Amino acid sequence: MGLEFLARVRRTSTWLGGVVALMAATYVRPMLGLAFAAGVLWSLVNLQLLERLVVSLVGEKRGTPTNVRRLAVALLGMPVLFGAGWVLLELLSPTALLAGFLLPLAVIVAKAGTQVLLGSRAWRALLTHRFRAAFAALALAVATWFALGALTNAGSATPTPEHAATTTPSGPTARDAQAAPGEASHDATAEPGEANDNEKEQGFANVIGLIVGANPHAAWAHFLEHWEVLVFSIFIALLLLVMAFVASRNPQLVPSGFQNGVELVVEGLSNFIISIIGPKQGPRFVPFLGTLFVYILSMNLFGLIPFMHSPTASLNVTVALALTVFVYVQFIGFKELGPLGWLDHMLGSPRDLTGWLLAPLMLPIHILGELAKPISLSCRLLGIIFGKDMLLVAFATLGVTMLPFKQLPFGVPMHAIFFPLALLGSALQALVFTVLSSIYILLMLPHEHHDEHGHEGDAQHAH
Amino acid sequence: MDLHAALSLGLPIGIGIAAIGSGIGLGLIGQGAMQAIGRQPEATGKIQLAMIIIAALAEALTIYAFVTMFLLQGKI
Numbered sequence: 001m002g003l004e005f006l007a008r009v010r011r012t013s014t015w016l017g018g019v020v021a022l023m024a025a026t027y028v029r030p031m032l033g034l035a036f037a038a039g040v041l042w043s044l045v046n047l048q049l050l051e052r053l054v055v056s057l058v059g060e061k062r063g064t065p066t067n068v069r070r071l072a073v074a075l076l077g078m079p080v081l082f083g084a085g086w087v088l089l090e091l092l093s094p095t096a097l098l099a100g101f102l103l104p105l106a107v108i109v110a111k112a113g114t115q116v117l118l119g120s121r122a123w124r125a126l127l128t129h130r131f132r133a134a135f136a137a138l139a140l141a142v143a144t145w146f147a148l149g150a151l152t153n154a155g156s157a158t159p160t161p162e163h164a165a166t167t168t169p170s171g172p173t174a175r176d177a178q179a180a181p182g183e184a185s186h187d188a189t190a191e192p193g194e195a196n197d198n199e200k201e202q203g204f205a206n207v208i209g210l211i212v213g214a215n216p217h218a219a220w221a222h223f224l225e226h227w228e229v230l231v232f233s234i235f236i237a238l239l240l241l242v243m244a245f246v247a248s249r250n251p252q253l254v255p256s257g258f259q260n261g262v263e264l265v266v267e268g269l270s271n272f273i274i275s276i277i278g279p280k281q282g283p284r285f286v287p288f289l290g291t292l293f294v295y296i297l298s299m300n301l302f303g304l305i306p307f308m309h310s311p312t313a314s315l316n317v318t319v320a321l322a323l324t325v326f327v328y329v330q331f332i333g334f335k336e337l338g339p340l341g342w343l344d345h346m347l348g349s350p351r352d353l354t355g356w357l358l359a360p361l362m363l364p365i366h367i368l369g370e371l372a373k374p375i376s377l378s379c380r381l382l383g384i385i386f387g388k389d390m391l392l393v394a395f396a397t398l399g400v401t402m403l404p405f406k407q408l409p410f411g412v413p414m415h416a417i418f419f420p421l422a423l424l425g426s427a428l429q430a431l432v433f434t435v436l437s438s439i440y441i442l443l444m445l446p447h448e449h450h451d452e453h454g455h456e457g458d459a460q461h462a463h
Numbered sequence: 464m465d466l467h468a469a470l471s472l473g474l475p476i477g478i479g480i481a482a483i484g485s486g487i488g489l490g491l492i493g494q495g496a497m498q499a500i501g502r503q504p505e506a507t508g509k510i511q512l513a514m515i516i517i518a519a520l521a522e523a524l525t526i527y528a529f530v531t532m533f534l535l536q537g538k539i
Contacts, residue, residue, distance in 0.1 A: 276512070376523055383526030386533065432519040439516065 006051055009111060010044060013104040017041075020103070022307065024096070026205050030214035035092035039100020042085055047104060049074045049081065204393060206309040208232075233311035236298050269293055276438045281445055285438065288328065293434040296321065300385055300426035304419065313386040315378065322374035322381075325437045330370070333444040345444070373440060377433060384429045388422045391415075471539050474532045481528035488521035 017040030025033025056071040088097060117123055127133050208228045215221040224231060247262040255263050269290040274282035296312065303310030311317045333342050348355065348362035392415040399414030496514035500507050 275508075379530050380519065380523045380526050383523075383529045387526075387529055428515070432515065435512065435516055436519065 003051070003055070005111070006047070009104060009108050010047070012111070013040060013044060013107045016107065017044075017100060017103050021100070025210055026307075030210055032093060032096050035088075035096035036100040038088050038092060039097040040103050041100075042081070042088065042097075043101045043104045045077075045081055049077050204309075204389075204396070205307065207307050208309075210307070228309065229311045229314040229316055232302065232309050233299060233317055236302055236311065237295065240294060240298060265294070266290065273434075273438055276435065277442050277445070285441055289434050289438050289441075292321070292325070292437060293430050296381070296433055297427060297430035300388075300430055301423070303385070303389055304422060304426075310385050310389060312381055313389050315382055318378035318382045318385075319374070321433070322378035325377065325440065326370075326374040329373075329437075329440045329444055332441055336445055341446075373436075377436060381429055381433055384425050388418075388425055391418055392422065467539055470535055474535060474539075478525070478528045478532055481525045485521045485525045488524075489518055492517050492521060 017037060021033040021037035021040070023033075024036050052070055052074040056067045056074065059067070061067050126136050206228075208224050208231065212221045212225045244262070247259050252259060270283070270286045273286050273289050276282070277285060299312045299317070300310055302308050303313065312321075333345065337345055344350075346363055346366045347359040348366065350356045350359045350362075395415040395418060396411075396413070400411035402412060402414070492514060496510050499510050503510075
């Protein structure tokens with residue numbers, strides 16, 4: 001029990017406070033979550049200042065100039081902190097602030113209690129045998145189950161303000177009622193069954209939804225909500241940009257860490273695309289196709305981060321990506337084959353009488369085929385990613401509703417089973433998009449079969 | 464039979480039929496690829512690439528039905 005203990009308390013409280021604040025912001029009201037987070041932050045800063053005071057007064061290095069300066073900062077920080085606490089109390093809901101303030105103290109008590117328990121003789125006796133330990137864990141789980149049921153039943157029988165604030169998993173009703181000040185303004189526990197059926201918007205809550213919920217009358221919030229998909233995709237693009245910049249800012253000859261990982265990805269993609277298009281023409285298209293892969297993969301996986309949203313689950317983004325590929329492929333065809341060569345390609349490259357006779361038939365088929373490519377690309381990506389999101393939402397809803405006491409703000413994470421499937425589907429669709437794009441490019445290029453046969457012949461001769 | 468009843472009956476059945484078709488197709492593709500890999504293990508990379516492309520094409524048919532369902536779902 002020393003400073004290390006306090007550091008652990010700080011870490012645990014930060015994580016716990018963040019999670020609880022996000023849950024409160026999602027399920028109850030955004031301002032309530034903000035108040036809770038502010039309370040936790042205030043309490044943590046308070047603890048930190050107290051720790052500094054104590055350390056600089058009784059620590060080993062007391063009296064040194066740096067220590068005196070730290071002591072002065074801590075002493076001056078205290079009034080500032082209390083002033084900030086007073087302002088917060090005026091602005092935000094006091095109950096949530098108090099709950100947030102008490103959280104680190106509760107963490108300290110729980111940690112100290114656990115340390116005492118872990119050192120006790122009864123605990124060690126319990127752990128000596130495997131079956132005894134398993135039985136104890138089972139008993140604990142059963143006791144928790146019944147205790148939670150009894151607690152929530154008691155809560156719904158006599159709804160106190162705290163219960164109404166913490167155990168109401170209803171987003172829209174809370175958002176409708178948030179115009180009225182105070183936290184006990186609505187008694188949502190009166191209709192517990194409708195809590196999750198009320199969810200009108202499909203999908204998980206995301207950051208922009210929360211922002212709009214916090215500012216329901218601001219014009220910019222509605223602008224954000226309307227262009228939600230674009231905001232997320234541009235944000236991901238910027239994120240990738242920053243990552244690329246950081247990785248290549250200080251290039252080393254022998255890479256390590258982040259640069260190593262990025263180089264692994266780039267090299268793998270480069271080899272893969274060159275293996276499809278061919279060693280002569282391939283390197284030209286690596287930047288475009290590799291960017292496509294990385295960007296689509298990031299967008300697909302972004303929906304798995306809590307409070308984020310997959311932009312590729314919207315038709316707008318997938319059609320934009322597919323149109324980019326379509327225009328690029330036609331541009332490559334024009335540039336490499338020339339206008340006449342492109343027309344020749346569209347006519348099915350007629351070289352003899354039969355070819356010329358079939359040419360009027362081949363032209364519409366080729367044009368339709370070219371037009372079908374972007375449709376097929378965009379619909380495939382949209383279907384998989386949208387379906388993935390819907391599957392996760394459906395099973396998350398099932399996990400919440402399968403508990404007998406629905407007032408709980410949490411449920412069984414049923415959708416976690418499908419995370420591997422979601423990861424696999426996201427990666428596979430990004431790969432398929434890239435492979436199909438490179439094959440469309442390959443089909444437009446003048447064929448380089450002669451080179452390949454020559455190489456193979458050389459290899460066989462070498463054998 | 465009004466539009467709602469027809470849609471709510473037809474959409475799931477349509478998806479099921481599409482899934483049967485592309486399921487058969489995917490099975491055949493997988494079988495062919497596995498046999499080819501078994502005969503020529505050194506060509507595994509090329510075969511897998513072709514298999515993924517063709518599997519994506521076959522799988523797309525079900526996804527078209529799926530997208531159609533989501534487009535029409537609002538009318539139920």
